[in-house]
Amino acid sequence: MDTHNLIIHFIFLIFIPFSSSSFTPTDNYLLNCGSNNNATIFNRLFIGDDSTNLGSNFLSAEKSISLTNQNPSPNLATLYHTARIFTSKGSYRFTLKQNGTFFVRFHFSCFKAQGFDLKDAKFNVLVGEKLVLSNFKLNLKPSNDTVIKEFILKFESNLLEIVFRPVSDSGFGFINGIEVFSAPEDYVVDYGARFVGPFGVREYKNLSNVLETIHRINVGGEKLTPFNDTLWRTWIPDKDFLVFKDAAKAVVSTHTPDYQKGGAAREIAPDSVYMTAQEMNRDHNSILASQFNITWNFSVDSIGVRHLVRLHFCDIVSPSLNLLYFDVYINGYSAYKDVDLSSLTFHMLASPVYVDFVVDSDDSGVIQISVGPSDLSSSMRMNAILNGAEIMKLLNVTDSHVAPRKKKLLVLVGSIVGGIVVLLLVIAVFLVCCRRRKMKPKIRTVGSIGWTPLRMFGGSSLSRMSEGTAYPSPGSCGYLGLKISFSDIQLATNNFDESLVIGSGGFGKVYKGVLRDNVKVAVKRGMPGSRQGLPEFQREISILSNIRHRHLVSLVGFCEENSEMILVYEYVEKGPLKDHLYGSEGLQPLSWKQRLEICIGAARGLHYLHTGFTRGVIHRDIKSTNILLDEDHVAKVADFGLSRSGPCIDETHVSTNVKGSFGYLDPEYFRMQQLTDKSDVYSFGVVLFEVLCVRPAVDPQLDREQVNLAEWALKWQKKGMLENIIDPYLVGKIKDRSLKKFGETAEKCLAEYGVDRPSMGDVLWNLEYSLQLQESGQEVNAITNAEVNVTSTT
Numbered sequence: 001m002d003t004h005n006l007i008i009h010f011i012f013l014i015f016i017p018f019s020s021s022s023f024t025p026t027d028n029y030l031l032n033c034g035s036n037n038n039a040t041i042f043n044r045l046f047i048g049d050d051s052t053n054l055g056s057n058f059l060s061a062e063k064s065i066s067l068t069n070q071n072p073s074p075n076l077a078t079l080y081h082t083a084r085i086f087t088s089k090g091s092y093r094f095t096l097k098q099n100g101t102f103f104v105r106f107h108f109s110c111f112k113a114q115g116f117d118l119k120d121a122k123f124n125v126l127v128g129e130k131l132v133l134s135n136f137k138l139n140l141k142p143s144n145d146t147v148i149k150e151f152i153l154k155f156e157s158n159l160l161e162i163v164f165r166p167v168s169d170s171g172f173g174f175i176n177g178i179e180v181f182s183a184p185e186d187y188v189v190d191y192g193a194r195f196v197g198p199f200g201v202r203e204y205k206n207l208s209n210v211l212e213t214i215h216r217i218n219v220g221g222e223k224l225t226p227f228n229d230t231l232w233r234t235w236i237p238d239k240d241f242l243v244f245k246d247a248a249k250a251v252v253s254t255h256t257p258d259y260q261k262g263g264a265a266r267e268i269a270p271d272s273v274y275m276t277a278q279e280m281n282r283d284h285n286s287i288l289a290s291q292f293n294i295t296w297n298f299s300v301d302s303i304g305v306r307h308l309v310r311l312h313f314c315d316i317v318s319p320s321l322n323l324l325y326f327d328v329y330i331n332g333y334s335a336y337k338d339v340d341l342s343s344l345t346f347h348m349l350a351s352p353v354y355v356d357f358v359v360d361s362d363d364s365g366v367i368q369i370s371v372g373p374s375d376l377s378s379s380m381r382m383n384a385i386l387n388g389a390e391i392m393k394l395l396n397v398t399d400s401h402v403a404p405r406k407k408k409l410l411v412l413v414g415s416i417v418g419g420i421v422v423l424l425l426v427i428a429v430f431l432v433c434c435r436r437r438k439m440k441p442k443i444r445t446v447g448s449i450g451w452t453p454l455r456m457f458g459g460s461s462l463s464r465m466s467e468g469t470a471y472p473s474p475g476s477c478g479y480l481g482l483k484i485s486f487s488d489i490q491l492a493t494n495n496f497d498e499s500l501v502i503g504s505g506g507f508g509k510v511y512k513g514v515l516r517d518n519v520k521v522a523v524k525r526g527m528p529g530s531r532q533g534l535p536e537f538q539r540e541i542s543i544l545s546n547i548r549h550r551h552l553v554s555l556v557g558f559c560e561e562n563s564e565m566i567l568v569y570e571y572v573e574k575g576p577l578k579d580h581l582y583g584s585e586g587l588q589p590l591s592w593k594q595r596l597e598i599c600i601g602a603a604r605g606l607h608y609l610h611t612g613f614t615r616g617v618i619h620r621d622i623k624s625t626n627i628l629l630d631e632d633h634v635a636k637v638a639d640f641g642l643s644r645s646g647p648c649i650d651e652t653h654v655s656t657n658v659k660g661s662f663g664y665l666d667p668e669y670f671r672m673q674q675l676t677d678k679s680d681v682y683s684f685g686v687v688l689f690e691v692l693c694v695r696p697a698v699d700p701q702l703d704r705e706q707v708n709l710a711e712w713a714l715k716w717q718k719k720g721m722l723e724n725i726i727d728p729y730l731v732g733k734i735k736d737r738s739l740k741k742f743g744e745t746a747e748k749c750l751a752e753y754g755v756d757r758p759s760m761g762d763v764l765w766n767l768e769y770s771l772q773l774q775e776s777g778q779e780v781n782a783i784t785n786a787e788v789n790v791t792s793t794t
Contacts, residue, residue, distance in 0.1 A: 663697025685749025
């Protein structure tokens, strides 16, 4: 082991917590099977299940035998010195104080005694009538003395029965120890996981099945025993699973993770998991490429079976916020692009978060996990991390009491009923088609927004919200974690003190506020008692609750009590870009470099909106007042009240009523009422000229030929004389090639037809190139064929 790793391990051992946290399960049963004595392991007391002990209250079996290992290994825990043998059906019954999610663990160790060789046992195990181990036979490796099978299940009954049943009449089953205890609330959320496959990422909602733990990995750290885990789990190091060990470098933090309300709770994973990680090893001589992935391969014992993959993240590598962007891949498929931990954790470093994915294992019998730098990463700061990983198999369990004959009957009945249903559907479709031929065609509208689930507030969560005329209450759609009480908002805004008003619009006023945890927020309050802005209100919740990106304003919460419509956002310190362009309240003019960086940031946010989801999101109201600047002049796109989901894969546009702001509105969209992402590109082109020329998109006070900024600026751009209309403050401060590239980019954005406009990705690239030309120090004639022109994307 090299010196670097020795230091890492030493620091880790110093700062590892010496005991698990104080989590106390509501129900907690620990049994030492086949013994009349209690056994202690990792400070936990397992009660003997023999008839002379309290544990006998749980055992129910006509034929069972207590077996003792007469020659146990010196290092073998006492729990594995005895076993309960079942030569026929036997069970344990536990009374539960409350329903919910439970951990059930079975402890096994083989030995010979009284004519039984436990390696010959073959049996089934049922938990709450669900078959979790089928034809189970223990195949211990020479290095393994014990095996623990862990399951996570949900129970809706106050009685839990665990049944052991030999496969054959002459066979037997056995068990050394049993754990049954309640899990923390929301340990497994039944919605919002990301299903990852060849057709992209979509929502998965069926996590209430039985989960069997396959792997639990402390990435970048050492082995963690139940003594150091909140839920008495074992986490093993990741070294043996790394595909290319030199690609990764272990990192250790000496600071306890900063848990916050709405983030990953301490029970989700121990501190030590979030205090260690693997990051990209950019120092290794054999790694020549600037971009590479860290990859782990995990073997699974089944092919074509669905698995839950839970990945843990905590940014312990960045010196400050907004520096780390990376992508996640599972089985070679893109699982999560442009992960921005600063946004996911509400701009707090070293704050834990986890994301749930669901994948199918393929013919290789391996689940592969990779992390690598995002396209949003700067070339000097490319990095990617992973702190922990858990892989659990989703068991496709069935109730055990259904007899084979009954099953056949159910299949037969189901087939008949299914045939009738199909026939009725065919008839219904035929009638609808006939009716539609007689009706006047209507403009197609989009019925709903489909969102790729992004994790907020700890685990994976996702909700869908209709985009039609009738909206459900946000509170009923899975957004409970975002709700903020009206009294808290009154407190934050000093009961809506007018002196705290920082803006106003069609929806209502915007107040500066401070929540109870001292987080600064912007509070947008709709007109009290009015429901005029309801679609915009719910659309913003639908979009922003599922998006976290450095260049998009984050939603902190909402309130709909007492007919109020209130949205609470992160507070963006320096306000709208428009104020900085026009010198509001004595603000200093922005330099050309600052303006370029602001445009680049806004372009990144829009590019993410357009491409980060299956259907994309079209903002529809891009303008200088909807681009906000934080204390470091980082741009954040805001106000999603008019946003719409983009067209489906086989469609070219969305037909919808025209909405937007005069001067920024795409003329083609206005004429055709057909919305595409190129409408945002047009609006952004107007913003680019506004940033350069510092004049409004529409100014009726000017001469007729100058009223419309887009038309006026294009006229000068096509003459090759754009420098004649730039902001006087910038005169002599912009290098010719930088201005030329910027002007060409804006001109392409304002093409008459959307098909001739570039994508936001192309716009982003060319703006970055314009910035490079400004900073390169090269003279005009020093740039030759290296320059790349803006291209249009259909």
